[in-house]
Amino acid sequence: MSDTLEILLTNDDGIDSVGIRAIHDALVEHADANVTVVAPASDQSACGRSISHGGEIGLVDHELGYAVEGTPADCVVAGLAELGPDPDLVVAGCNRGANLGEYVLGRSGTISAAVEAAFFDVPAIATSMYVPVDETPLREIDLSTDDFREARRVTTYLAEYALDAGVFDHAAYLNVNVPTPGKRPAPIEITRPSKRYEMDAEATDGSVTLHDRVWESMDPDTIPDPDGTDRRTVAEGRISISPLTAPHSTNHHETLTELAETYHDRVATADD
DSSP states (O other): OOSSEEEEEEOSSOTTSHHHHHHHHHHHHHSOEEEEEEEESSOOTTOTTOOOSSSOOOEEEOSSEEEESSOHHHHHHHIIIIISOOOSEEEEEEEESOOOSGGGTTTOHHHHHHHHHHHTTOOEEEEEEOOOOSSSOGGGSOOOGGGGHHHHHHHHHHHHHHHHHTGGGSOSEEEEEEOSOOSSOOOEEEOBOOOOOOEEEEEETTEEEEEEGGGGOOOTTTOOSOTTBHHHHHHTTOEEEEEEOSSOOOOOOHHHHHHHHTHHHHHHHHHO
């Protein structure tokens, strides 16, 4: 690796979001990094690994880098294949709102950018910040770059040291979630994604409303997620880092092999 770190920076909140500006400035100022920004031109939250069809995507210059009329996956493909130099690392974030639990891994555009990088064999860090909310929608909460200082610190630290430490010999990407910042840096805990899932739906005339109820119980004194999970860790005020792999592993078991071996005979008998 060269003395100067080459980083591709993207997100899913859009190139004009406060979070990506905070991370960009921190990486440039403190990590001795060349940072190429390729990020969505507009908010692409919760788009997962959706990728644009048709091949041609709008691209405009931006003061930070390139604004792409597409998804985070589009941005990573465009950035790694064409727009940026060969990067040592992809950083996605910082996302406004946490990305916690197994069920968000395929839903989050922030995490999906890191997964897309894994298919290029480029290590990645996906950083998100938990923002406690009441009745106010998350997008209406006013945040400044200083509100992201915990995310700035840990993302810069990982960018500086994780590669040489060999962290990515054992993980394709790191899912990093930080609490809202305090006066002192929060401690880090290495975690696993929570398995808790509490989605439900309510139908009314002409519509269905979806509810994600896991956010209704983030009180650190009562949260049901077990020790060692990302959700409990963040709720209790620590930084969660989950080392994850991509693509998904295969759980091959003899029961499926046995079922497959009977396929031809059973189907042939049914068709006779």
